[in-house]
Amino acid sequence: MKMKKSENQEKKSNISVEISLDENHVPDRLEWSAPDGGINHQPTKAVMLSFWDETKKEALRIDLWTKDMPVDDMKIFFHQVFVSMSNSYENATSDKNTAKLIREFAETYAKASEIID
Template structure:
């Protein structure tokens, strides 16, 4: 069986605020550490039927990038749910609603205007 390792490193300042986040994987073309300014990690605990999460961002993460990060994360969560649903028609309807909300979020937070 093939195994892959994803490594996350977080450097903290004296107040335990993230200064630097890097990640690497041994399953890609390069195992170099790559920088990141923010991360959301969610794991499902099937024994307790709940999620465990780690949400971190560096203190130099700009607010406009954080808004874009949230928008893109919501969009990709919808993609992931669709892939996992096996073509469930109700999932497709619910994800359409999520897409509508993402458009609303992007409009209110002026996410897409910042891109241009």
């Protein structure tokens, strides 16, 4: 008997992060995969992942970095996250003024952390 595919059947996708820990439970190696995007076991030095808890109206976060993540790279990573947040915020809300404030903060941060002059 053939089963008819449901018209409402949703496609699912998976993104995963694999964390290798040292003897002190500190991340030693991070790899992420997004098979639908062609990414499998891609090494990375840091990851920031946020989830929205609608019931509690709060962000739940996972921030991880390897013990050998260079501080200068971490500063650049944060700067790029701030810029990306401003773009995401503007796309999600169409609030150009607040997005501009986030971008200005990102530039102020970049100067304070000495990643730009």
